[in-house]
Amino acid sequence: MTTTLHPRPEAASAAPRRSPGRRLASPRRLGGGSLTRHVALGCLVIILGFLTIYPLGMLLYGSFHSTPPGVAGEFNLDGYRAIFTASNALVLVNTIGISLAKTIPSLLMAILLAWIIARTDTPFRGALEVLITLPFFIPPILTAMAWGMLGNEQVGLINMAWRWLSGSDNALVDIYSYGGVVWHMCQYSVPFLFLFIVDAFRAMDPSLEESSRMCGASRWTTFRRVTLVLMLPVLTSSFILSFIRGVESFESALFFGTPAGIKVITTEIYEAINHRAVPDYQYATALSFAILMLMFVLVIWQWRLLRGRSFQTVTGKGYRPSVTELGRWKWVTFAVCVLFFVVTVVLPVGQLFLGSFFQFFGFYGWDMLTLDHYRAVWSNREVWRAFGNTLFLGLTGATVTMILGAVVAYISVRTRWRGRLLIDALAWLPWMMPGMVLGVGFLWAFAMLPGPITIYGTIWALLLAYITLGTPIATRVMSGSYHQLAYDLEECSRVHGASWLQTFWRVIVALSWPAFAVGWILTFFGIMRELSASILLYSAGSEVLSVVLLKMWTNGLAEQVSVIGLIMMLMVIVFRWVHLRLLKKRLSTL
Amino acid sequence: MSSVSIRDVRRDYGSFVAVDGISLTVESGEFVTLLGPSGCGKTTTLRMIAGLEKNTGGTIRIGETLVSDASANLFLAPERRKLGMVFQSYAIWPHMSVFDNVAYPLRIRRRSGGEIDDRVRQALRMVEMEAFADRPAPALSGGQQQRVAIARALVFEPEVLLLDEPLSNLDARLRTQMGDEFRQLQQRLGITTIYVTHDQSEAMALSDRIVVMKSGNILQIGAPESIYHRPLSREVATFFGDPNLIEADVRDCRQLSADVFALDVEGPGWSGECRAAVAVSSGSKVTIVVRPESLRVGDAAGEGPALEWTGTVSQSIFRGSHRSIVIDTPGHSLNAETSSLANPSIGNQVTVSAPAAAVWALAAG
Numbered sequence: 001m002t003t004t005l006h007p008r009p010e011a012a013s014a015a016p017r018r019s020p021g022r023r024l025a026s027p028r029r030l031g032g033g034s035l036t037r038h039v040a041l042g043c044l045v046i047i048l049g050f051l052t053i054y055p056l057g058m059l060l061y062g063s064f065h066s067t068p069p070g071v072a073g074e075f076n077l078d079g080y081r082a083i084f085t086a087s088n089a090l091v092l093v094n095t096i097g098i099s100l101a102k103t104i105p106s107l108l109m110a111i112l113l114a115w116i117i118a119r120t121d122t123p124f125r126g127a128l129e130v131l132i133t134l135p136f137f138i139p140p141i142l143t144a145m146a147w148g149m150l151g152n153e154q155v156g157l158i159n160m161a162w163r164w165l166s167g168s169d170n171a172l173v174d175i176y177s178y179g180g181v182v183w184h185m186c187q188y189s190v191p192f193l194f195l196f197i198v199d200a201f202r203a204m205d206p207s208l209e210e211s212s213r214m215c216g217a218s219r220w221t222t223f224r225r226v227t228l229v230l231m232l233p234v235l236t237s238s239f240i241l242s243f244i245r246g247v248e249s250f251e252s253a254l255f256f257g258t259p260a261g262i263k264v265i266t267t268e269i270y271e272a273i274n275h276r277a278v279p280d281y282q283y284a285t286a287l288s289f290a291i292l293m294l295m296f297v298l299v300i301w302q303w304r305l306l307r308g309r310s311f312q313t314v315t316g317k318g319y320r321p322s323v324t325e326l327g328r329w330k331w332v333t334f335a336v337c338v339l340f341f342v343v344t345v346v347l348p349v350g351q352l353f354l355g356s357f358f359q360f361f362g363f364y365g366w367d368m369l370t371l372d373h374y375r376a377v378w379s380n381r382e383v384w385r386a387f388g389n390t391l392f393l394g395l396t397g398a399t400v401t402m403i404l405g406a407v408v409a410y411i412s413v414r415t416r417w418r419g420r421l422l423i424d425a426l427a428w429l430p431w432m433m434p435g436m437v438l439g440v441g442f443l444w445a446f447a448m449l450p451g452p453i454t455i456y457g458t459i460w461a462l463l464l465a466y467i468t469l470g471t472p473i474a475t476r477v478m479s480g481s482y483h484q485l486a487y488d489l490e491e492c493s494r495v496h497g498a499s500w501l502q503t504f505w506r507v508i509v510a511l512s513w514p515a516f517a518v519g520w521i522l523t524f525f526g527i528m529r530e531l532s533a534s535i536l537l538y539s540a541g542s543e544v545l546s547v548v549l550l551k552m553w554t555n556g557l558a559e560q561v562s563v564i565g566l567i568m569m570l571m572v573i574v575f576r577w578v579h580l581r582l583l584k585k586r587l588s589t590l
Numbered sequence: 591m592s593s594v595s596i597r598d599v600r601r602d603y604g605s606f607v608a609v610d611g612i613s614l615t616v617e618s619g620e621f622v623t624l625l626g627p628s629g630c631g632k633t634t635t636l637r638m639i640a641g642l643e644k645n646t647g648g649t650i651r652i653g654e655t656l657v658s659d660a661s662a663n664l665f666l667a668p669e670r671r672k673l674g675m676v677f678q679s680y681a682i683w684p685h686m687s688v689f690d691n692v693a694y695p696l697r698i699r700r701r702s703g704g705e706i707d708d709r710v711r712q713a714l715r716m717v718e719m720e721a722f723a724d725r726p727a728p729a730l731s732g733g734q735q736q737r738v739a740i741a742r743a744l745v746f747e748p749e750v751l752l753l754d755e756p757l758s759n760l761d762a763r764l765r766t767q768m769g770d771e772f773r774q775l776q777q778r779l780g781i782t783t784i785y786v787t788h789d790q791s792e793a794m795a796l797s798d799r800i801v802v803m804k805s806g807n808i809l810q811i812g813a814p815e816s817i818y819h820r821p822l823s824r825e826v827a828t829f830f831g832d833p834n835l836i837e838a839d840v841r842d843c844r845q846l847s848a849d850v851f852a853l854d855v856e857g858p859g860w861s862g863e864c865r866a867a868v869a870v871s872s873g874s875k876v877t878i879v880v881r882p883e884s885l886r887v888g889d890a891a892g893e894g895p896a897l898e899w900t901g902t903v904s905q906s907i908f909r910g911s912h913r914s915i916v917i918d919t920p921g922h923s924l925n926a927e928t929s930s931l932a933n934p935s936i937g938n939q940v941t942v943s944a945p946a947a948a949v950w951a952l953a954a955g
Binding site for chain 1: 640641642667668669671672673674675677678679680681683684685694695698699742743746752
């Protein structure tokens with residue numbers, strides 16, 4: 001499951017290798033004629049180039065341009081001069097520090113949870129696994145708002161309970177702080193890391209550990225010196241990935257950092273464009289380009305570190321990992337998992353639920369009960385429009401992204417066409433572009449388009465951004481599925497009389513559609529939760545739910561926000577359920 | 591049924607030569623095995639015949655049809671070559687039932703529903719898998735998958751059947767059984783068959799002719815008996831079993847028949863008569879090949895001229911069906927096989943001999 005969640009360029013090289021002769025021998029030359037091939041490749045390069053290279057190039061262009069997009073100006077280095085300041089040094093330290101501060105405890109927690117789920121006899125592990133991965137699929141903006149209410153110094157539920165219990169007048173927690181930012185990020189990092197690690201725990205050959213025990217090592221020594229060391233590649237790669245996502249993240253710092261004066265790079269870019277009297281595009285663009293360079297270095301570092309190291313731990317052979325019998329302790333581990341679920345899902349969702357039924361959140365008396373917020377949301381045209389927009393973008397965006405990803409993955413995995421490496425690289429490029437940076441890039445890109453083509457200010461601007469952001473994941477999911485299909489299955493069909501097209505339809509499509517569906521749902525999730533690019537690219541009429549939520553929250557409509565949040569939660573749970581069903585079905589047929 | 595003929599076929603991967611210009615003709619109804627160690631080009635050759643790979647040189651003909659001609663840049667797509675093929679992994683499509691897998695080639699050819707039904711049932715009956723028609727394909731064992739793959743390859747009555755190590759994924763007992771069954775089926779249908787394997791006993795048991803390959807070249811083509819008993823080179827000799835290879839000097843040579851010569855050879859402390867494929871002038875060096883099972887321990891070789899060595903027994907290993915012993919003679923040591931009832935004690939002086947007809951000489955170099 002984890003292997004299909006996130007793009008990992010290395011995995012392509014870790015895929016099953018065949019002997020040199022046979023590897024070259026696959027059906028690549030059996031594709032269509034060379035003219036169709038060149039036309040198809042050319043189209044793909046143009047599409048992918050427009051989605052990735054063009055906004056990147058415009059980003060560089062914009063960082064030298066003294067005025068906002070579309071306004072005549074001169075070229076200078078003011079933007080870059082402006083980013084080298086003491087306050088920006090603090091921003092950089094904040095960004096890296098916060099990301100490290102959330103990644104390390106998250107990794108430890110994820111290892112603990114993965115061990116509990118995969119290697120102990122804790123009761124109801126199957127259900128627990130579904131529960132503790134759920135937070136990953138909830139849009140961060142929802143939990144951010146819920147925690148904003150829960151952890152409010154004056155009227156937050158946690159502090160109210162604390163005052164009632166202890167009788168003190170002071171608040172226990174203040175969510176608007178460094179701690180708050182890290183805390184909120186951790187809720188996403190733990191399930192993310194867990195998804196990566198748990199299959200590695202599960203797929204480990206038990207004899208490796210048993211032999212350590214036979215050599216006289218204790219259970220704990222074995223865990224430290226064999227299990228963990230064997231998992232080091234997985235742990236390192238997931239650590240770096242989680243760190244990168246920390247640097248890219250926007251919501252946590254926006255909600256909990258900005259009010260407390262804590263700035264990170266993404267919020268700094270956002271503020272330069274949206275919250276200054278005169279938006280400073282050159283500064284924001286230069287900063288975007290700088291963070292892009294930082295991401296580039298990180299991704300290259302990750303690549304080098306993991307090159308040649310196989311961490312494709314999910315094997316076809318079903319090892320039965322040795323399960324530790326915990327005795328009475330199994331209820332402790334059970335409680336740990338349940339507690340995690342309660343804190344990350346039940347508390348915030350409960351808060352949304354509670355908030356939606358009271359006049360003002362924080363004042364929970366019988367006389368304050370009301371359905372007014374539901375009525376207000378129901379009659380709010382803007383919300384309905386945003387709902388429609390989100391649904392349209394989700395359905396269209398996920399479909400287009402997956403088709404693009406399926407084609408790119410097919411060419412890069414199953415053909416030997418010249419140019420496939422270029423296509424592959426182009427499709428990977430967005431992986432190191434934070435949504436915020438891509439948003440800035442597209443602002444410039446759309447403004448610089450020749451006259452009659454207007455994309456900026458329409459819903460298509462968002463669609464293009466979402467497709468770009470989703471392409472790496474879509475490609476990863478599809479190439480994972482193609483790698484699993486033996487070349488024989490395709491060749492056998494050709495020898496027995498089927499043409500290339502018949503083979504593609506009857507064998508490749510028939511076998512890989514579950515992966516397509518799984519990727520579709522992941523992309524849909526991604527679009528529903530997206531905020532950082534949307535907030536830059538929306539305009540009146542093309543708002544999406546996350547943008548509307550943020551606007552309402554800023555206007556103090558926390559109660560109505562809760563109502564919308566609950567509706568989104570419902571959608572998340574339905575889609576996640578379908579997702580799990582598909583995964584299960586796919587695993588049982590292949 | 592069609593013959594298959596390949597002329598000067600080669601396949602280069604950049605500077606690496608996988609198949610180095612080989613020629614071969616498989617007669618209609620014949621069972622020919624391509625045999626060799628991994629990387630010898632046998633699978634590449636098969637895949638070029640199938641059309642899954644383009645030959646970079648030479649021509650391939652199936653029946654009267656020229657299917658591939660590198661110099662004319664002519665390549666018939668695999669689906670138009672009317673072949674049946676069994677893959678090493680069987681390539682049973684996991685999303686289809688047994689019936690659908692076998693019906694696939696017929697459905698692609700748009701045959702009527704009734705005909706598909708009849709022919710699939712018939713093909714499944716032939717491999718004794720009729721009862722499994724509605725099973726989902728992943729629910730089959732290795733042997734059953736192999737039968738389905740054979741049924742699928744035969745269902746549309748192809749011109750030629752290609753098999754790429756079809757038995758290598760089965761366990762030893764099943765391998766022998768499936769091999770025997772398959773040979774019977776092939777002889778009954780009389781279908782032209784090209785079979786690829788690295789297993790020499792499989793090749794000998796199944797084939798009309800064996801093509802021994804190494805490093806992209808053909809070393810020898812011939813019936814199993816002739817390849818085994820009359821190899822043309824050391825490589826071919828050592829590929830089958832573990833023969834004794836002994837250097838010797840030729841004293842005399844005379845012709846027995848068109849392609850058999852009798853040689854009088856001698857080595858340190860022994861001499862005698864053997865056979866060779868070519869005339870060798872006296873005084874030159876040869877390598878003689880003696881298979882362990884041709885050596886007799888203790889008594890004389892019986893009728894006719896023979897070779898004899900004397901030495902001491904240095905090893906004796908009981909193997910159930912026979913006993914392997916090693917005899918140290920002045921020049922070299924000899925591996926021999928003897929009855930499992932005999933038990934020569936280590937250190938004993940023994941005489942071993944082989945009839946001239948069972949000893950084959952190879953010209954040195």
